[in-house]
Amino acid sequence: MHIAEGFLPPLHAAAWTAVALPFVVVSAWRVNRLMRDQPRIKLLLAASGAFAFVISALKLPSATGSCSHATGTGLGAILFGPSVMALLGTIVLLFQTLLLAHGGVTTLSANVVSMAIVGPWVAYGLLRGARWLNIPLAASVFLAAMLGDLATYTVTAGQLALAFPDPASGFMGSFVKFLGVFAPTQLPLAVIEGLLTVVIVNFLREYSGDELKILQFPLRALATEARS
Amino acid sequence: MRAIDHHAWTNRWRRWHPAEKLLPASGLLVLTLILPPLTTAPLVLAGAVLATVRGAGVPLPTLLSVLAAPTAFLVAGIPFLAVSVDFTQGFDLRLSNDGWWLALTTMLRALAAMSCLAFLILTTPLTDWITSLRRVGVPSGVVELILLTYRLIFVFVERALTGHQAQTARLGHSRVDRSVRSLGWLAGNLFQRALAQARRLEIGLLARGYTGELRVLAPPHVLSRTRLAAGLGLVGLVGAASGLLARGFS
Numbered sequence: 001m002h003i004a005e006g007f008l009p010p011l012h013a014a015a016w017t018a019v020a021l022p023f024v025v026v027s028a029w030r031v032n033r034l035m036r037d038q039p040r041i042k043l044l045l046a047a048s049g050a051f052a053f054v055i056s057a058l059k060l061p062s063a064t065g066s067c068s069h070a071t072g073t074g075l076g077a078i079l080f081g082p083s084v085m086a087l088l089g090t091i092v093l094l095f096q097t098l099l100l101a102h103g104g105v106t107t108l109s110a111n112v113v114s115m116a117i118v119g120p121w122v123a124y125g126l127l128r129g130a131r132w133l134n135i136p137l138a139a140s141v142f143l144a145a146m147l148g149d150l151a152t153y154t155v156t157a158g159q160l161a162l163a164f165p166d167p168a169s170g171f172m173g174s175f176v177k178f179l180g181v182f183a184p185t186q187l188p189l190a191v192i193e194g195l196l197t198v199v200i201v202n203f204l205r206e207y208s209g210d211e212l213k214i215l216q217f218p219l220r221a222l223a224t225e226a227r228s
Numbered sequence: 229m230r231a232i233d234h235h236a237w238t239n240r241w242r243r244w245h246p247a248e249k250l251l252p253a254s255g256l257l258v259l260t261l262i263l264p265p266l267t268t269a270p271l272v273l274a275g276a277v278l279a280t281v282r283g284a285g286v287p288l289p290t291l292l293s294v295l296a297a298p299t300a301f302l303v304a305g306i307p308f309l310a311v312s313v314d315f316t317q318g319f320d321l322r323l324s325n326d327g328w329w330l331a332l333t334t335m336l337r338a339l340a341a342m343s344c345l346a347f348l349i350l351t352t353p354l355t356d357w358i359t360s361l362r363r364v365g366v367p368s369g370v371v372e373l374i375l376l377t378y379r380l381i382f383v384f385v386e387r388a389l390t391g392h393q394a395q396t397a398r399l400g401h402s403r404v405d406r407s408v409r410s411l412g413w414l415a416g417n418l419f420q421r422a423l424a425q426a427r428r429l430e431i432g433l434l435a436r437g438y439t440g441e442l443r444v445l446a447p448p449h450v451l452s453r454t455r456l457a458a459g460l461g462l463v464g465l466v467g468a469a470s471g472l473l474a475r476g477f478s
Contacts, residue, residue, distance in 0.1 A: 054418060
């Protein structure tokens with residue numbers, strides 16, 4: 001769920017930039033070093049970024065009738081890990097702004113915080129946690145992708161509520177208001193995205209064991225378990 | 229998406245130096261954000277739309293379709309700025325004057341800001357300003373990553389559309405559950421192909437002596453001081469006019 005251009009007051013836009021910048025800079029620094037050590041990583045990441053963009057532009061069937069888009073944050077975190085996702089997600093969001101006019105330049109950092117930082121970290125943490133509890137892979141992937149999506153949406157509602165507190169009931173009232181407005185589309189969407197991510201991960205384990213091994217990113221478990 | 233890219237490459241102002249477009253667009257954007265929206269936003273909106281349609285020759289329907297998607301977000305969210313909720317005594321919904329005012333000004337500000345963005349993305353191809361990212365201190369490796377991503381996006385979109393069409397022709401999207409499965413397969417397939425593409429690209433580049441840096445020739449852009457001054461003049465004019473209007477209203 002992207003916050004549109006010009007929606008946030010300038011002070012909030014600046015504050016979210018301050019929040020997002022350290023994450024993105026650290027991620028860029030790490031990715032840059034990774035790319036210098038192994039030039040092939042650059043092509044792999046470019047392909048992954050383009051893939052993430054196309055996935056996020058896929059129209060999902062949604063129960064309420066309206067078509068919505070996947071966020072891909074869960075899948076990204078599962079495949080590449082959250083520290084890479086901060087940069088990759090920022091690049092994807094930048095392209096969404098410049099090629100699709102989704103989101104905006106002034107609200108880019110607020111969107112980065114919700115979709116490239118919080119969402120991936122929540123999804124990744126949940127996946128690790130669920131694997132640690134020996135929950136089956138499909139169920140943990142579903143939980144990670146769905147709750148990662150919901151976390152994104154909660155953060156966005158929080159950002160909007162901070163920018164526009166309710167005159168009567170303040171931040172909390174406004175937060176509940178924004179959560180409520182977007183719930184009818186976002187809740188089914190999160191479930192669908194969870195299911196979709198499971199289908200994708202199953203497909204990849206079935207047919208792309210070798211490719212998953214190349215990634216060498218966080219989920220070695222996923223690759224070594226792959227029935228290639 | 230392809231409409232935006234198409235016009236960015238073919239509009240009348242395509243060959244201008246990116247700064248000549250970036251300066252007025254960001255100037256207007258800043259004005260929209262800092263000045264009172266009620267007087268500034270309509271002027272900015274008019275300025276950006278005129279520059280895009282009259283100046284750069286982008287058809288109005290294209291511009292409107294670009295603005296349509298974010299406007300849907302606004303329409304969904306804006307009414308709820310006007311409504312105020314109170315939980316202290318049960319559940320109380322009420323419309324307030326302040327709320328309407330906030331909703332109106334936010335709507336205007338967002339629309340004006342979006343028109344500046346639309347002007348920029350419809351007149352300047354992405355590659356023009358990705359290369360200028362290097363100048364603001366983004367590591368050249370990351371800039372290259374962005375350029376490669378840009379190139380690959382179009383390759384994959386093509387494939388995704390073809391795959392989707394093939395699935396639809398085989399009734400893969402006739403029910404919601406089938407649709408989810410088909411989309412999953414499509415995405416999985418795309419990912420496989422994305423990695424295969426990356427590997428082929430790598431082999432091809434290595435054969436040409438790739439060491440981790442792609443050298444490309446950027447087409448030379450000549451910075452025209454007249455156009456730059458005209459852009460600045462427009463920003464100044466809008467700023468002054470909205471300032472005068474605001475004073476007249478108060």
